[in-house]
Amino acid sequence: MKNIVIYSALFAVMTLTGCVSNDKPWVKDDSVRSETDQALAECKYQAKAATIGIGQGQRYKSFSSAIAAGIDDGIEQAVDQKELVADCMKAKGFNQ
Numbered sequence: 001m002k003n004i005v006i007y008s009a010l011f012a013v014m015t016l017t018g019c020v021s022n023d024k025p026w027v028k029d030d031s032v033r034s035e036t037d038q039a040l041a042e043c044k045y046q047a048k049a050a051t052i053g054i055g056q057g058q059r060y061k062s063f064s065s066a067i068a069a070g071i072d073d074g075i076e077q078a079v080d081q082k083e084l085v086a087d088c089m090k091a092k093g094f095n096q
Helices: 002-019 033-050 063-091
Strands: none
Touching: 033 063
16 A cells, blocks of 8 residues: 555656656757757756755655655755756756
């Protein structure tokens, strides 16, 4: 039973983080696609590294509060990563 709840929560977090994605491509004058892909990969890596500690080290009174906090932390992490990637790409001279 616990596994079903855990898998359901993980599925909800992955589904919600997918909703946060942006479909507009990043562009920069006189840049080739491989340069854009490389810059985007670097920015995503840096954003993940910067947000890896969100929600760690907390103690919960119940299993359900831990699940709810995990979902909240996952959403917060996805939103923060999106903003960090956008800021990083803009700093490298790219626009959407």
